[in-house]
Amino acid sequence: MAARDNHGTGAPWDDAFRVVGQPLRKVDGLAKATGQALYADDVQLPGMLHAKILRSPHAHARIVSIDASAALALPGVHAVITGADLPIRYGVIPWTPDENALAVDKVRFVGDEVAAVAAVDEDTANAALDAIEVEYEPLHAFLDPREALATPEPQIHADIRGKPVRGNVSKHVELEFGDVEAALAGADLVLEGEYSFHGSTHAPIEPHCAVAQVSADGLLTLWSSTQITHYVHRALAQVLELAPERIRVIQPCLGGAFGGKSDPFALEFCVALLAQRTGRPVKMLWTREEVFYAHRGRHPMQMQYRCGAKSNGRITGVDARILIDGGSYSSFGLVTTYYSGQLLTGPYDFPSYRFDSTRVFTNKPPCGPKRGHGSVQPRFAFEVQFDEVAERLGIDPIEIRRVNFQGDDTQTVNGQRITSNGFLRCLDLVEEASGWKQRRGQLPYGRGLGVAGSMYISGTNYPVYPNDMPQAGIQLKLDRSGVVTVFTGGNDIGQGSNTVVRSIVAEELGVAYDHVRVVAADTDLCPVDLGAYSSRITFMVGNATIDACRKLRHQIVTALAEAWEVDPRRIRLMEGRAFDVEDPDRTVPTREAFQVAEARFDTLGSTGSYNTPQLGGDYRGGTIGASPAYSFTAHVVEVDVDVETGIVRVPAAWCAHDCGRALNPTLVAGQIEGSTYMGLAEALLEEHGVNRFGLHRGPSLLDYRMPTSLDVGDIHAMIVESVDPEGPYGAKEAGEGPLHGSIPALANAIHDAIGVRLRHLPFTPGTVLRALRDQGGKGEGAAVGSTAAATSKREAR
C-alpha cells in the first residue's frame, strides 16, 4: 500500500503552475448552467414505481400493531413494507447501530419512519399511506436534554449493539490535558459563563432522493443523493443481507448536502427492498417537510466555559462542560461528542484544557454532522468568552488573538500535530480590510465590529470503520486520443471536488484541461473513497491523484526519453504537449507521447492512494479530530442593530481563510462565502426545533427562514496560502472552517454595537430587545464603550 507520499508543495516541474491556482470553470459548470446536469430525481426508468413513507405522529411510542391490508388492496399499490421486513439495525458509526430503516417496536420522534409503500404514482402511494392502520401506545417523550439526562426511564434506546445504554446517555467523554485547576488558580482573570447554541439544519435545496433498480441477474443499482457512496454501499449490504458485490451505488449530481446526506437514510433501504419485492424500479423523493425530519443537523448544546488568563492576555487554561442534545439516534454522535472538545485547541495555545461532554438522546429529529461538525458550537462559546477576557484586560480583541497564537509546526495540548498555520496572516487581512483600527469602537451606537478566529480539520485519520486500506484511491486511464479518464470514489457535492481532481491531472500530465474526464462516486467503476465529510476530499483525494499521475508520468517520460535518446530529466509535459526543455523544437502533442508510452510499456493506467500518517494523542479518542493538516480562519463581522426593533443586520463580513494553497481560487472563495453566509444565517434567522408536543416548529423553508439574497450582506472572501508541507501542492480544507468564526464574530460585533453580550443563540429580535432591556438604561454614552472599564460597569447593572 502506498502510504502517505510527500509529493512536495511546488509545481510538478519545479516551475510555475500551469493549471493549479487558476480560476478555471467547473468541470460540471456548463451542464449545471444549462440544466443538463442529472440529479437523483432526474433518473427516470421504464416502469418505475414511486414510493412514500408513513411517519410517526408521536414523539415516543410503542408500536402495538400495523395493519397494511387496506393499503395493499388499493389499485395501483404494488408493495407495503414495515420494520419487520428490515429488522437489521445500522448506523453510520459501526459502534452505535441504533437505527432501523422502518421502526421496529418503537418510534422515537415525530416523523420517525414506520412503513413504506410503492405505487404507480405518488398520489396513489400517499393514498395508501392513509390506509395503513397503526396502533401506538404513547410513552413519555423527552424534549429537554436536561430532563433526559436526569431521568433514566423510559429509555429511548435500551441497548445498542447488545450493550445496555446508561439511562438516556448517548456518549460521554471527559478529557483533561495538564492541570486546569492549577492553571486557573494561577490566572490574573478567570471568566466563567454559560452559552447555548440552538439547533439548525442543512436544508440543501435538493431534497433527499433515491432510485433503485434490480436487474434480471439480481444486481441492485441504487442512485442516491448521498455524500458518502461507500457507506451507503456497506449499509445496504448489511441491512438487506445482500453480498456487497451484488450492489452498485451511484451518486448522480448532488444538489447540496453540508453534512445532511452523510448518514445512510431510510429511503435508500426502502427503495432497494421495494425494488426487490416488486421487480420494478422504485423512486422515492422526500418532500421538503420530510427533509426537516431527516435532519442530522447541528446539535443544540448548553455550554459552560471557564477561561483563565494572565494580565498580558495569555491564556492559562480552559475548562468546558457541554450538554449535547442528540435527538433520537446516534448518527455520528460519538464523533460529535469528541469534536465538541477536541477541535478547540487552536489557533491559540492552551497550556491546559479540560472538557466534559455528554450527548443525550431526546425524542426529536436526530442530530448529526452539519458543516463544522461538533465544533461550531464550542467555538462560539469560547470566542465570545475570549472577547470578554480581552475587554476586561483592556486588550484589543485582535491583539489578544495574536498574543495567544500557537505558531506553526507545533503540537496542541491534546496532542494534535499542527503543520502550516497562517492564522496571523488571516488576522492581518481582516483587520486591514474591515478598517478595524480606525472603525472599531468609533462607529455610532448600534453599529459595531467583532472578530473571531478558528481552526478546522482537513480530513481525519480516524476512518469510520478501522482497516488498513487507503482512505482515498484513484485510478487513471490514458487513451490514445489524448484523453485521460480519472476514476475517483470521492463525492462532488457542489464543492467542486471533481474540478480539483481534473485540475491536478491536467497539471501533472500536461494535458489540456478539457481532455480530462472525471468519473466519480460510482462503486462499480471507482476505487473506494471515504466520501465527502470532515473536509477530507481536496487533501486526501488530491494527494492520491498526484500519486497516480506521477506513476504514469514516469512511464511517459521514460518512453519519450528513450525514443528521443535524451536524458529523461529534459522532458516536460505541459499544456497539451511533450517537449525537450533543451531543444524546444523537439515536441509532440501529449496524444503522441501517450502513444509512444503505450507502445513501449503496455496499455496505460495507474492507481494512486492516500492514507494519513499515524496521528493523534496517545489516549482513548486521541485519533478523533487528529488531522494531517488544519485550516485556520479569521472573521470580522460588521453589524447594524436597530435598537427599536431588535433586528440585527450584517452589512458586511470579512473572512480570511488559510487553505494552504488555493488549487482553484474561485472554488475556495465560493466555500468561504457559502460558509460565512451559512453561519450568519443560523445565528440570526434559522432555528430547527420542536414545540412542547415534539412537533417540528415549521418544517418549511419559509418557516425555517432561510435567507434570501436580500437578507444577506456583502461577504468579502480572502485567501491565505500557508502552503502545507503535506497537502496536495500545499492545499488544506476550505469547505467548513470558514463557517466557525462568523457566529462569535457576529456576537462580538453586537457587543461592540450596543454593549450587550449575547451568549445564547439565535440572535432574534426578541433576544436582542430582551438583552437591551436587561442591560437597563441605554444611550449613546453608555454604549459605545471602547474601554473595558466602561463596559464592565454597564454589565454589572
Added chain:
Amino acid sequence: MSEPFELELTVNGTPRTVRVAPLRRLLDVLREDLALTGTKEGCGEGECGACSVFVDGELVNSCLVAACQVEGCDVRTVEAPDLGNVQAAFLEEGGAQCGICTPGMVLAVQAFVDEWAARGREPDDVELRAALAGNLCRCTGYEKILASARTALRRARP
C-alpha cells in the same frame, strides 16, 4: 380528480401537446411528460424558486402552476436556446456550486437582465438583490450569483 385533457402549449419555441390531468403541476408536465428535467424541485410549495420558468414572459414557480392554467401559453425553461449570455456569466463567475438552484437562478437573472438592459442607469445593490430574492441558494451566499448577474447585464447592454 377530473379527466385528463389535451394540453397544448409552446415550450422553448416548440408547440407541444400532452394529455394530462388538469391539476397536474406544470413542474411535472415539464419534467416527466416532456422530459425537460432542467427545471428542479426544491420544495414543491413555492418557497425556493428552483422550479422557476417563464410563462408568457413572466417568471413563475412551476410547482404552483396547474396544467390547465398554461393552456395555449408560451413556456420557457432553462433548456431554452437563447439564455447563453446568462449561462456563460454563471460559468465564468462560478455562480453554480451544487447547481440545483442554478436553472431557476439563470431564469431569474435573465428576467433581471431583460428588465434592466434597456434602462439608462445601473441597478443598485438592493435592486439587484431584490430581483433574485424569489430564488433561494444554499451554497453560495449569493455572492457569485450576484456577480454572474452583473456580468450578464453588462454584456447585454448595447
